[in-house]
Amino acid sequence: xxxxxxxxxxxxxxxxxxxxxxxxxxxxxxxxxxxxxxxxxxxxxxxxxxxxxxxxxxxxxxxxxxxxxxxxxxxxxxxxxxxxxxxxxxxxxxxxxxxxxxxxxxxxxxxxxx
Amino acid sequence: xxxxxxxxxxxxxxxxxxxxxxxxxxxxxxxxxxxxxxxxxxxxxxxxxxxxxxxxxxxxxxxxxxxxxxxxxxxxxxxxxxxxxxxxxxxxxxxxxxxxxxxxxxxxxxxxxxx
Numbered sequence: 217x218x219x220x221x222x223x224x225x226x227x228x229x230x231x232x233x234x235x236x237x238x239x240x241x242x243x244x245x246x247x248x249x250x251x252x253x254x255x256x257x258x259x260x261x262x263x264x265x266x267x268x269x270x271x272x273x274x275x276x277x278x279x280x281x282x283x284x285x286x287x288x289x290x291x292x293x294x295x296x297x298x299x300x301x302x303x304x305x306x307x308x309x310x311x312x313x314x315x316x317x318x319x320x321x322x323x324x325x326x327x328x329x330x
Numbered sequence: 331x332x333x334x335x336x337x338x339x340x341x342x343x344x345x346x347x348x349x350x351x352x353x354x355x356x357x358x359x360x361x362x363x364x365x366x367x368x369x370x371x372x373x374x375x376x377x378x379x380x381x382x383x384x385x386x387x388x389x390x391x392x393x394x395x396x397x398x399x400x401x402x403x404x405x406x407x408x409x410x411x412x413x414x415x416x417x418x419x420x421x422x423x424x425x426x427x428x429x430x431x432x433x434x435x436x437x438x439x440x441x442x443x444x445x
Contacts, residue, residue, distance in 0.1 A: 220372075262435060262436075265433050317363070319375070
């Protein structure tokens with residue numbers, strides 16, 4: 217079982233729709249959860265992070281965390297063609313000694329078509 | 331406010347050679363982590379440096395080594411290069427050696443190609 221799993225996609229949505237990206241993780245002790253966006257040939261760009269169960273909203277983006285189900289998701293409202301990219305889910309394990317290792321999923325490719 | 335900077339942008343080497351990649355963290359950050367990203371994969375953690383020491387290491391052989399300088403910049407060295415070392419090497423910086431709530435910010439990466 218992979219530590220962080222994502223559907224590789226591509227997830228295709230029409231412009232203006234809601235895109236829903238999902239991620240599951242295996243370590244129940246994980247504390248922090250991050251979503252990065254990566255355009256082709258570019259480096260990952262931090263979009264959002266969440267630590268507590270529930271929803272966290274930032275503009276068109278909403279991150280949702282359910283620690284009991286070991287599930288984190290990212291919703292993108294009013295999707296735009298410029299949102300077309302690979303979305304990486306990253307998980308940080310239990311805080312121990314100040315370490316800050318991120319474990320990434322393989323990413324979900326999102327395609328927003330006009 | 332300068333972000334994370336990496337050099338060089340691209341590099342071509344042959345098998346058996348050695349390479350050094352460089353990273354300057356975002357202003358105010360003191361922790362540097364290195365990741366390797368193969369095509370179509372998520373980044374894989376190599377190691378992290380804080381207070382000039384390697385704090386944590388991923389599943390990479392000893393051919394991969396690093397260093398952090400007093401100004402918090404860092405180098406990644408890879409010896410005896412293999413074809414499988416071809417990848418995008420990413421540097422990420424953060425604050426305070428870890429702790430919940432400290433997101434990592436990535437540089438543009440160095441694309442290493444081994445012939």
